[in-house]
Amino acid sequence: MKFSAYEGGPDAARRRFVTGLGLGGAGLLLGRSALAQALQQPRQILSGRAFDLELGCTAVNFTGRGAVATTVNRQLPGPLLRWRQGDTVTIRVRNRMPAEGSIHWHGIILPSDMDGVPGLSFAGIAPGNEYLYRFQVNQSGTYWYHSHSHFQEQTGLYGPIIIEPRGGERHPVERDYVVMLSDWTDTDPDTIYHNLYRQADYYNYGRRTALTTLEAIRRDGLKATYQNRKMWNQMRMSSTDLSDVSGHLYTYLMNGVAPASGWTGLFKPGERVKLRFINGSAMTIFDVRIPGLKMQVVAADGQDIEPVSIDEFRIGVAETYDVIVTPGGDRPWSVFAQSIDRSGYACGTLTPRADWRAEPPAMDARVELSMADMMGDMMSPHRVKPPALGVEVDMQVPTPRTNLDDPGVGLRDNGRQVLTYADLHAVDTPIATEVDRELTLHLTGNMERYLWSFDGVRSSQAEPLQLKRDLRYRFTLVNDTMMTHPIHLHGMWSELENAEGEFQVRKHTVLVQPAQQLSYRVTADAVGRWAYHCHLLYHMEAGMFREVVVA
Numbered sequence: 229m230k231f232s233a234y235e236g237g238p239d240a241a242r243r244r245f246v247t248g249l250g251l252g253g254a255g256l257l258l259g260r261s262a263l264a265q266a267l268q269q270p271r272q273i274l275s276g277r278a279f280d281l282e283l284g285c286t287a288v289n290f291t292g293r294g295a296v297a298t299t300v301n302r303q304l305p306g307p308l309l310r311w312r313q314g315d316t317v318t319i320r321v322r323n324r325m326p327a328e329g330s331i332h333w334h335g336i337i338l339p340s341d342m343d344g345v346p347g348l349s350f351a352g353i354a355p356g357n358e359y360l361y362r363f364q365v366n367q368s369g370t371y372w373y374h375s376h377s378h379f380q381e382q383t384g385l386y387g388p389i390i391i392e393p394r395g396g397e398r399h400p401v402e403r404d405y406v407v408m409l410s411d412w413t414d415t416d417p418d419t420i421y422h423n424l425y426r427q428a429d430y431y432n433y434g435r436r437t438a439l440t441t442l443e444a445i446r447r448d449g450l451k452a453t454y455q456n457r458k459m460w461n462q463m464r465m466s467s468t469d470l471s472d473v474s475g476h477l478y479t480y481l482m483n484g485v486a487p488a489s490g491w492t493g494l495f496k497p498g499e500r501v502k503l504r505f506i507n508g509s510a511m512t513i514f515d516v517r518i519p520g521l522k523m524q525v526v527a528a529d530g531q532d533i534e535p536v537s538i539d540e541f542r543i544g545v546a547e548t549y550d551v552i553v554t555p556g557g558d559r560p561w562s563v564f565a566q567s568i569d570r571s572g573y574a575c576g577t578l579t580p581r582a583d584w585r586a587e588p589p590a591m592d593a594r595v596e597l598s599m600a601d602m603m604g605d606m607m608s609p610h611r612v613k614p615p616a617l618g619v620e621v622d623m624q625v626p627t628p629r630t631n632l633d634d635p636g637v638g639l640r641d642n643g644r645q646v647l648t649y650a651d652l653h654a655v656d657t658p659i660a661t662e663v664d665r666e667l668t669l670h671l672t673g674n675m676e677r678y679l680w681s682f683d684g685v686r687s688s689q690a691e692p693l694q695l696k697r698d699l700r701y702r703f704t705l706v707n708d709t710m711m712t713h714p715i716h717l718h719g720m721w722s723e724l725e726n727a728e729g730e731f732q733v734r735k736h737t738v739l740v741q742p743a744q745q746l747s748y749r750v751t752a753d754a755v756g757r758w759a760y761h762c763h764l765l766y767h768m769e770a771g772m773f774r775e776v777v778v779a
Contacts, residue, residue, distance in 0.1 A: 555578050
């Protein structure tokens with residue numbers, strides 16, 4: 229039986245041959261056999277209660293040319309940290325970089341001075357200095373860590389965390405793998421940010437052309453195509469605005485391995501395999517599937533859920549999902565994660581034999597945003613008062629969608645069973661059973677100027693959100709933009725509700741679709757200063773960030 233190498237479809241064939249030449253931490257062009265052997269060596273796994281981590285600059289080559297990454301212990305991703313629920317961990321982080329560094333423990337509930345956000349939690353770790361993190365681990369599941377200093381997250385400073393539950397795994401398996409997704413670029417992140425600021429669609433290679441217009445006319449007719457184009461032009465919006473930075477700049481990595489090489493996970497026939505997916509990218513939302521194989525989702529953002537069987541799921545930046553699969557032992561299986569804009573993918577192989585490699589499927593066709601993604605639910609009687617249009621805000625959604633059962637643009641009616649937030653049901657009861665106060669925030673922006681904000685106010689001009697200790701709040705987010713935003717609140721859980729106000733699932737990062745409104749409960753039980761932001765790195769930098777103060 230032969231499973232060949234691949235070209236990866238028309239969009240990827242342009243450049244994917246060279247993207248497998250790199251090995252994080254090597255910076256060398258290796259021979260084909262030496263490279264394959266090196267890529268399969270296990271990443272560093274650190275376990276126990278005391279850890280030593282070193283932040284540094286490491287030569288890498290993921291694209292055929294050398295670059296420098298920011299790394300942890302000279303690895304990209306950084307070492308897998310294994311903790312145990314109930315333990316107190318001590319982590320000494322030394323900074324060997326020429327710039328300030330930091331580590332934020334994403335999704336971990338801990339004291340505010342251990343959260344790792346320079347300017348809020350602490351002063352940051354100066355070059356040559358160190359910082360001692362010490363906190364008790366009161367949760368279990370799949371999490372990750374990353375820098376919260378400037379653009380270091382984009383350049384490689386991130387890694388996975390597994391916390392073993394005190395009473396043992398709810399769903400024991402024979403194999404357990406982390407699958408960490410990320411986006412690598414040789415381009416300086418400051419250059420990317422300034423290009424976006426000058427021209428927001430600078431990296432959008434999926435814009436409409438004369439050819440796509442002719443195709444639309446053949447498909448939908450001249451009148452419908454004209455009206456559609458007229459509507460978008462009048463709004464000065466783009467229906468192809470799915471991702472700010474595309475695969476034309478990014479090389480998508482799976483566990484630090486580019487598609488042309490591919491990560492490999494071994495299994496024996498009949499074994500149950502847990503895959504702990506972590507989206508550690510800076511800007512990329514991925515759609516994940518294993519063609520021909522059902523996935524049973526058993527945890528979201530580290531929290532156990534009632535198992536749900538699906539074919540595909542969307543994972544926003546900073547989210548995590550645990551899935552269990554039982555692959556047949558007569559073939560390899562492709563683990564396939566395509567970007568939301570269908571400009572590239574990360575991939576790997578689950579295989580019973582080390583010399584077998586699965587051919588990934590062709591990417592799905594790119595799907596444009598719809599009227600519902602721009603205007604919400606025009607039939608809904610529920611209306612909200614959006615911020616006024618102006619320099620900071622170029623779009624309003626007076627009647628946002630409130631349903632959780634929409635998989636999102638590019639996944640609707642694709643013939644596969646796709647996970648939605650409506651499918652996520654926690655096995656635990658909520659922390660906040662009632663709500664004391666309501667708080668509504670609009671996710672806003674001016675795409676043409678590349679300005680992002682909450683309620684039309686960028687972080688540099690915003691006052692902190694003040695929460696009273698131990699009160700229970702309902703945060704309602706209204707997305708007044710056409711982009712999907714992963715919103716992360718540090719230090720406290722976000723307990724997602726459905727449209728009827730019923731508890732669904734506990735999360736640390738909530739993906740808000742275009743023109744969507746959703747709500748979650750927050751118990752303000754963590755005194756201190758906390759970060760609250762969009763986890764699209766350049767959106768956070770451009771102003772979609774707030775300080776939250778609990779006192």
